[in-house]
Amino acid sequence: MKYLKSQTIIVAIVILLVVIGGAWYLSGKGGVQAPTPTQTPGITLDQPDKTFEVEGKPFEFNPKELKVKKGDVVKITFKNTQGFHDLSVDGYNVKTKQIQAGESDTIQFRADKAGTFPMFCGVGTHRQQGMEGVLIVEE
Numbered sequence: 001m002k003y004l005k006s007q008t009i010i011v012a013i014v015i016l017l018v019v020i021g022g023a024w025y026l027s028g029k030g031g032v033q034a035p036t037p038t039q040t041p042g043i044t045l046d047q048p049d050k051t052f053e054v055e056g057k058p059f060e061f062n063p064k065e066l067k068v069k070k071g072d073v074v075k076i077t078f079k080n081t082q083g084f085h086d087l088s089v090d091g092y093n094v095k096t097k098q099i100q101a102g103e104s105d106t107i108q109f110r111a112d113k114a115g116t117f118p119m120f121c122g123v124g125t126h127r128q129q130g131m132e133g134v135l136i137v138e139e
């Protein structure tokens, strides 16, 4: 009788371990699902298909025309050589920081809409003074 009792306890412990192990396994599996990172639509961290370096100074961009294919991941490094500027792309809602001479900032996004989109400097009246260019996204 005593022998049977201890055997029952061992079986109970084994069952308990299986249940705990199973619960641990399931909770571990649930943890694998990473939360979706919050980011601006269109902004992507994928490897870029097209990389550009655009120089900014009063009051122009160089180059002032960027050409990509629809669907490309576009990376633009904006280098400010003189003055205080930023670079925005109209229609894509992307924008670098406003930076001082000697600084640079990078934007990256997926060009998922075809068309011609103005890029411009949003500081003061720089755009009106000629700090403007275009991003051409070909179908």
Ligand SMILES: [Cu+2]
Binding pocket: 083, 084, 085, 086, 121, 122, 123, 126, 131
């Ligand atoms: Cu500017």
